[in-house]
Amino acid sequence: MSDTKCFLCGNVAKSSTQHNNKLSGSNYTDPRDRHIDPFVTQGDIIEFYECPICGFYGVDHVGVVKDKFNDDDKSKLSQLAAERHLHNKTGFILSQEDETVFVNNLPFNKMETLLKDYPQDAIELLDRAFLNLSSYFSHPTDRWKDGYTVRMPSLLFTAPNKIFEILLQFKECGWIKFIGEPISSSSPFQITHNGWQHLRELKKRPTGDSQQAFIAMWFDENRKSFYLEIEKACTDTGYKALRIDNKEHNEKICDQIVAEIRKSRILIADMTGQRGGVYFEAGFASGLGIPVIYMVTQSEVDKIHFDTRQYSHIVYSNENDLYEKLKHRIEATVPITQK
Numbered sequence: 001m002s003d004t005k006c007f008l009c010g011n012v013a014k015s016s017t018q019h020n021n022k023l024s025g026s027n028y029t030d031p032r033d034r035h036i037d038p039f040v041t042q043g044d045i046i047e048f049y050e051c052p053i054c055g056f057y058g059v060d061h062v063g064v065v066k067d068k069f070n071d072d073d074k075s076k077l078s079q080l081a082a083e084r085h086l087h088n089k090t091g092f093i094l095s096q097e098d099e100t101v102f103v104n105n106l107p108f109n110k111m112e113t114l115l116k117d118y119p120q121d122a123i124e125l126l127d128r129a130f131l132n133l134s135s136y137f138s139h140p141t142d143r144w145k146d147g148y149t150v151r152m153p154s155l156l157f158t159a160p161n162k163i164f165e166i167l168l169q170f171k172e173c174g175w176i177k178f179i180g181e182p183i184s185s186s187s188p189f190q191i192t193h194n195g196w197q198h199l200r201e202l203k204k205r206p207t208g209d210s211q212q213a214f215i216a217m218w219f220d221e222n223r224k225s226f227y228l229e230i231e232k233a234c235t236d237t238g239y240k241a242l243r244i245d246n247k248e249h250n251e252k253i254c255d256q257i258v259a260e261i262r263k264s265r266i267l268i269a270d271m272t273g274q275r276g277g278v279y280f281e282a283g284f285a286s287g288l289g290i291p292v293i294y295m296v297t298q299s300e301v302d303k304i305h306f307d308t309r310q311y312s313h314i315v316y317s318n319e320n321d322l323y324e325k326l327k328h329r330i331e332a333t334v335p336i337t338q339k
């Protein structure tokens with residue numbers, strides 16, 4: 001690895017290049033038919049970076065895509081990468097397409113998929129920034145007093161000159177208190193009792209870290225082969241399928257179901273069989289902001305209740321069709337995680 005500038009954040013990083021030998025996907029051409037593909041002719045090369053802020057990640061076809069990303073895209077991607085790095089999560093290979101192949105244990109993701117994980121609004125941004133900041137604190141008496149680390153702007157989803165403004169917002173929320181007067185950008189600060197309590201609540205919520213996919217469906221014996229394909233589509237995209245057989249509960253929504261939905265990153269709702277419980281679970285997840293993938297078998301398309309008919313359903317004809325369509329929908333809905 002040699003010294004260079006990080007593609008995303010511009011700080012000093014190490015980099016190395018590697019030929020992309022995954023030999024699959026749209027960019028692979030058989031040399032015998034000399035089909036000219038702009039990506040292949042430019043050299044199918046991935047540049048890997050090891051950055052103290054963004055962690056370990058790659059850029060596919062680096063020569064070709066370099067100009068495709070503007071500074072705002074790069075800064076958001078850097079912030080997401082820094083957050084993953086902080087929580088010891090896998091990086092990614094920035095690519096033209098999402099693919100479930102791994103090079104150096106990193107999945108290929110396109111920018112649009114990665115950016116789905118960016119905070120959706122100011123509240124989520126402040127919450128996640130505060131969670132990131134709190135990883136530097138372990139005890140109520142801990143103080144931040146040594147100036148800001150080089151990772152701080154990324155972890156707080158902001159620019160270096162705006163760190164203090166974000167900290168003032170934390171103070172407004174009652175999460176931190178500055179020590180000494182007057183307050184300045186060099187004042188030490190601590191997490192307050194309120195702040196610790198808020199952190200406890202935040203850690204209970206589903207986050208990008210969860211790899212659980214909650215499966216809401218009719219658990220009839222002849223649906224079993226379909227369930228197995230759903231499970232396989234989840235596994236192949238890095239998610240862990242969870243089903244709670246609610247037969248014993250007479251289809252009552254039990255506390256366990258509610259708790260597991262809260263912990264899930266995504267909910268897959270198969271409306272086949274028109275079970276009330278499935279509608280409830282999909283609605284509950286939706287209300288929590290958890291993405292819901294609706295699906296139904298071809299023969300029951302007309303039976304879907306009109307409340308959910310407005311949502312795009314995967315319509316499948318058999319198990320294999322279900323697997324292919326669901327896998328693609330998961331990839332398009334949430335970032336692909338590592339298996």
Ligand SMILES: [Zn+2]
Nearest residue numbers: 006009051054
């Ligand atoms: Zn970087």
